[in-house]
Amino acid sequence: MSIPAEHRRIAADEVRLPPHALPDGRSGRILHEAIRLFAEYGFHGTSIRDLAEACGIRSATLYAHYPAKEHVLAELVRIGHEVHHSALSAALPGTPPGSAARLAALVRAHVLVFARYPLLAMVANNELHAVSRELAAPSLLLRADAQQMILDTVNLGMDNGAFDVPDPYLALTAIAGMGMRVAHWYGAASHYDPETIADTYATFALRLVGVEA
Amino acid sequence: MSIPAEHRRIAADEVRLPPHALPDGRSGRILHEAIRLFAEYGFHGTSIRDLAEACGIRSATLYAHYPAKEHVLAELVRIGHEVHHSALSAALPGTPPGSAARLAALVRAHVLVFARYPLLAMVANNELHAVSRELAAPSLLLRADAQQMILDTVNLGMDNGAFDVPDPYLALTAIAGMGMRVAHWYGAASHYDPETIADTYATFALRLVGVEA
DNA sequence: GTCTATATGGGGATAGAC
DNA sequence: GTCTATCCCCATATAGAC
CATH class of the missing domain: 1.10.10.60 (Homeodomain-like)
Structure with a gap:
């Protein structure tokens, strides 16, 4: 390279x-x-x-394996979104809704996907726009659902007094966004372990929503 | 559209x-x-x-205006990086190095660029790889310098006791990353003012480095 | 500076033999 | 399933008149 x-x-x-x-x-x-x-x-x-x-x-x-170039991409986009959605879903059991523990678990799962599988995550998230509407639709549903898991957690944590944020939606964009960017820089310069990044970012997310961490 | x-x-x-x-x-x-x-x-x-x-x-x-398609992109990449670098540079005077005020000012400036000029920022940051090495070089210097302004601030704030973070470089990636992602979602659903986003993200950044905000 | 016309190569995709 | 050969279109870019 x-x-x-x-x-x-x-x-x-x-x-x-x-x-x-x-x-x-x-x-x-x-x-x-x-x-x-x-x-x-x-x-x-x-x-x-x-x-x-x-x-x-x-x-x-x-063309003996895929009907068109677009279908190769579509398959990668689908796989990438399923990996991400599965990881977040798996973080829910065992953590109370709207708790710091749940937010930490979701952020850890989110960040781990982008740190462990940066190339797949990059393709799934940055090239989705090049896939036709029909082929992209299932991935868009998974993405919306994953986002909602985090937003629900922030909103519920606000309602029950666990969190204190100026704006829940902006907290979501900030938390989700910083995790997504890991796919770009992971592997550069300093060699961080994905687990270390995930744990540190989870701490950042908790601080961001007003939890002492 | x-x-x-x-x-x-x-x-x-x-x-x-x-x-x-x-x-x-x-x-x-x-x-x-x-x-x-x-x-x-x-x-x-x-x-x-x-x-x-x-x-x-x-x-x-x-071709009467630009020698090749690549030069059109190169010009946009250059402009985008200069706008960003100027904005951060302008945030330095009047804020003490390594202070919460300086970090807030830098983050505000950073986020404002991505919220006010999302399309330009997107092109500059997501398409830079399609520009030749020679044409991209000046932008890469500006980018490295902008990153260093934030990293210096975090590091100095750690040294002087203003901040408390698990890892300064990870704080940098988190803070810079959440700001960059604003270019993707700005303009969607909820209509936030760029100023509001910048102020809120600055608050998030301060919390992230352990400052009560 | 802008046009029409065109050169030239590379793009995605297919036909048909093996 | 894999190949060679090829179709056909669209890509970037140029030539030369106005």
Whole structure:
């Protein structure tokens, strides 16, 4: 990767994924290489020939696995959003609604996705606009639901006196936004462990909503 | 704009700019339309014909004003980074280094740029990777310097006891990151004033570094 | 500066043999 | 499933008249 780090839109360059996130065989290999290329150059900045070459096959062969270039992206967007939504859903049980513990668990889960799987998260979040409306719809639902989990938590914490924020929606944008940006810088300069980042950001989120932490 | 809001990568759709940020005449008009198109579809997702049509001219005419498509983007990236850097620089005088007042002023300035000029900020920050190394270099210096202003403030505030954070660099990434994301959602749903967002985010930043606010 | 016309290459995608 | 060969269109960019 001869591009200077600060000129790239993502600092990480190794594709990391949850176990079994991609299918085995050629279809999975295509998705794997597409994550790398789409994260680095964007969907429109990557040609079908670039992708084929990275996979060690001819471009025509891609069409035996996916009906169009767009479907490769759509699949990555779907996987990325499912990974994220699952992570947040899994953070709910065992934490009381509207509590500091719940907010911390949600933020930890949120940040861990962006720190552990930065390339996948980048593609899912920054290239979604290049997918057609129909193919993007399921991911948009998952995204809205994930956002609502955090907003509900902030709102309920306000109602029950656990939190104190000037504006719950702005707290949501700030908390969600700082986590999303981790995908861009993770892997640069200092080598932080994803767990460390997640814990620290959870602390930041609690402070942000007025909880001593 | 028939694209559903949540499917777009940017919620705002009106190009807003600081006074005199763009030249007068056709060159300026080209930059103006390029901001809109590059913000919405990305550099590689916008053709030279799309851009010409938006300007009401033929594609060949663009080359009387810019030597190549890339130079149009490079100019926007440069302008965007200069606007941002100027805003942060202007926040320094009158605030003591390493103080809560300085951090608040820097965060206010940072967030205001992304809230007031979301399309320009989006292009400058999300499409920089599509500009050649030579053309991108000056912007990268401005960006590094702006980041250092915030990091110095956090570090000095730690040294002098004004702040208390688990990790200054992570505080920087969190504070800078939440501000940058404003460009994506500003203009959606709730109608916040940029000043309100900036003030609220400044409060969040102070809380984040352990200052009662 | 702007146009029409066009050069030239690369893009996504398909046909058909193996 | 994979290949070679190819279609066809659209991309950036240029030539040259007005």
